[in-house]
Amino acid sequence: MKRFLAIMMCLVMVLAIVGCKGTKPAEEPAKKVKVGFICLHDEQSTYDLNFINAAKAACEKLGVEMVLKTGINEDNSCYETAADMASSGCIAVFADSFGHEDYMIQAAKEFPNVQFCHSTGTKAHTEKLANYHNAFAAIYEGRYLAGVVAGLKLNEMIEAGKFTAEEAKVGYVGAFTYAEVISGYTSFFLGVRSVCPTATMEVTFTGSWYDPTAEKEGAQKLIQGGCKLISQHADSLGAPSACEEAGIPDVSYNGSTKEAGPNTYLISSRIDWEPYYEYAITAAMNGKPIDTDWTGTIATGSVKLTELNEGVVAAGTKEKLEEVQKALEAGTLHVFDTATFTKDGAPLTSYLADVDTDAAFTPDTEVIKDGYFHESEYRSAPYFDVQIDGITLLDVNFG
């Protein structure tokens, strides 16, 4: 009898499918334009929150309907979500995490009439699909500026006699060990060292973009190891809250974390995705092509710094920051100026970067010209992966 019932339920299930097909609502012609957004985590993650805010702002401004899916892992569920969005009428689909890329490409191949835009990815220029695009911003400029703020704070603490110039060690909590993170911590470090020449840095890795416990413990370990200031490239409030508890200055990422660290938070750099979303959605609406690789800068409003935490930053920070930012915008100052760093004791004069991603990591493009490393020029995602002197890596196998 039980079996009979089970078979009946199966029949009901089958009928339900048939019924669904039959009652599919007809598409209304005058419907709002729909755009899909795929996020790795939800608003708890500062990184995803930064995306979601930009998506909301862009959609509101353009009057389009936002379809948002959060908590989409970097696996087949990303493909399913993207394909679901495309087949339910979205004209463009955006995804926010590095590991979403292959699944976005998979969906892009299946839906040639829908635009697929992937932030932080590296493969658009080699895949050569008309409807698949990468985007990133020159966040290394923002990190460099945040580094200047950090360096000034170190100088202030050295002058106050809290530690010697030689002890000025910075800690950094990174997620993974590939170019995006390396480019981030190196630009931050170069910013620090441009004002505090004796500074060194230690970097620890968590192996996850969002792991509050691991990030907090990572920051605590760095602090116990003698780091005087902490910054991060991982997306929870773990590191900022560890800093607040220990009274250690903190440079955040993705947006202000002043609430988690009112007495220690200095500044944060972030990518503002709104200009890109507006650009790409407008292009998709008008049937215009979207750049294969789109790189935002400070000038396009894509790289932003949050308000300085006035009570905590060193005196004169604001003026110095404006001065450095002007030099960056004018092109007289370059973040990866080869005169400012060495590798294995020697300055870098030539470097072949792995711009075209392949499984063997074959270096393919000369990226040092005119005395500086040309980051984010040959593709939007960072490819600076040089381990420069002065930075020590801990836990490269994620603990």
Place this chain on the structure above:
Amino acid sequence: MKNKHISFHIVKREALPWYQSWMIRGAAILLALIMCSLVTVMVTGLNPLDLYRTMFYGAFGTERKTWVLFQKLAILLGISLAVTPAFKMRFWNIGAEGQVMAGALACATVMITLGNTITSNWMMLLIMLVVSVAAGALWGFLPAFFKAHWNTNETLFTLMMNYIAIQLAAYFIIIWEVPKGSGKIGMINQNTRIGWLPYLGGKQYAIIIILIAILTVLLHIYLKYSKQGYEIAVVGESERTARYAGIKVEWVIIRTMILSGALCGFIGMLLVGGTDHTLSTDIVGGRGFTAVMVSWLAKFNPIVMILTSFLLVFMQLGAKEVATNFYLNESFSEILTGIILFFIIGCEFFITYKIQFSKSGKEA
């Protein structure tokens, strides 16, 4: 003051007629849905009808969603089928997670290392099948062998084998990651599609669903009508009886766990070759444990398992749709799933036992 004392005690029921037990289950699901809507309305102020509509939409809303539902159903059902022979034997195998992972890891190894040398997809699929099944079988064999010969605790053993499999996968992901340091392998053989299960009629998941349907029927026949299936049942009822009847208990334990592990390995291959085309440490995603529940709730009957796994997958997809559609936190879908599971598992108690109230005359 007269103290009216009401006491109750719990009594085991006579076996209920099937329609009564199913009425209890139906009532439990109904109660679970009411509870879910209460919580949702309290937290968000949404209309409960919208909630149910969204849940249904999340599972069956579009053709694509329906395919996803059946694919997830097939995978969960497949793992549940795989753990069933061992559970029927009262061998507490909670290592399905690791056995599937071992199969998935083996499958990914073949796809990555032989992806450029083998050009025939059928040849590739055959190697993947053999290697994955062997890896899963090995993961099932080890705890069974130790149990049979040294009477080790199979619960702990299989549980720890899960961690070994997951750590091994993590290790190889670091070796194969693209680009270095990103912690991800990405899609394997994305351009050549070597080692990808064929799309039947253009549908990616059709083959998985068909394979699992066949497996369900086969396992049902195996457990119910074969000599080996009978031996499993006898060992499960009483090892001593089995010995007395001349059944080699050690061998039955080992053989059955090899079967369980091999089936898990097969599911691992379906996951890597058929749906995800990559390897990640959460590719099984806890389904190795959920499968235990599916199997138990169905009283080890493969056909009823279709229903229990359908229920779980439906609820899971529906709850996820609710959580994202109304901009709720990810955890909200887990809360809803938790409520539903609580009622479904809880009702089994009322099917096996009843509560007798008796007014006690004694003064307290």
